[in-house]
Amino acid sequence: PGIFLNGFLIYLIKRFSQKNLGAYKCILGTFASYDIVLIIMHAVIDLRPAISNQLFGVISFNFLNTSKFTSIYGACFMIPFSLLNIHFLYRYWVIKYPNRVCYFSRPRFIYLLFVGVYIITCFWYCICEYGLDTTEPGYLEARLELAADFNLSYIDGWFVFQKNSSISLRTVSTLLAYDVVMNSIRLQCTLVE
Structure with a gap:
């Protein structure tokens, strides 16, 4: 569910964010994108x-x-x-x-x-x-x-x-x-x- 929810968050940021958010929406997108990377790493490495x-x-x-x-x-x-x-x-x-x-x-x-x-x-x-x-x-x-x-x-x-x-x-x-x-x-x- 984490990959789906972060993907949905990225979609919402891209689709519905106002331009005046500027760099802040980039920070939010970076958080969501990197969380997807960590979820995949966790599944692959299995610590x-x-x-x-x-x-x-x-x-x-x-x-x-x-x-x-x-x-x-x-x-x-x-x-x-x-x-x-x-x-x-x-x-x-x-x-x-x-x-x-x-x-x-x-x-x-x-x-x-x-x-x-x-x-x-x-x-x-x-x-x-x-x-x-x-x-x-x-x-x-x-x-x-x-x-x-x-x-x-x-x-x-x-x-x-x-x-x-x-x-x-x-x-x-x-x-x-x-x-x-x-x-x-x-x-x-x-x-x-």
Whole structure:
């Protein structure tokens, strides 16, 4: 139903939106279009939570059972957060600085927003793929135990590993980096102000 509803929303935006909505209807259309992409990705990659005593993470339950696809999926989920912050910036400017709303129609400003979203998405992919410590003693054994719980011979994905109730410094740093990236999106929009 999500694809149908978003497609219908795009149709309504194109067919019935007034011209004075301008860039705002582009933002709404972008949200709806990207939601269709995420729905398709979710169906194809088929991620599910995987939790054991020592591991917490997500894995794909099909032929895409690799950490690369899990990281791509995680990175793609940053884009709606970025779009939402751009949306908030637009609404804030409409109220507080109406003279700045015209920036959303300028190609250079749109390009700046696009580059910001792209950089944050790439960084998010990198910390998902390379940030967590997969070399800790016991990690491979814990992953194989978790695979057996799901009747699989092998699993790969995004995992936070905890041994004896302790987490490695690298993992803590990665989790903090996630928070920094999510908050930097808000900071990006604030600095544009």
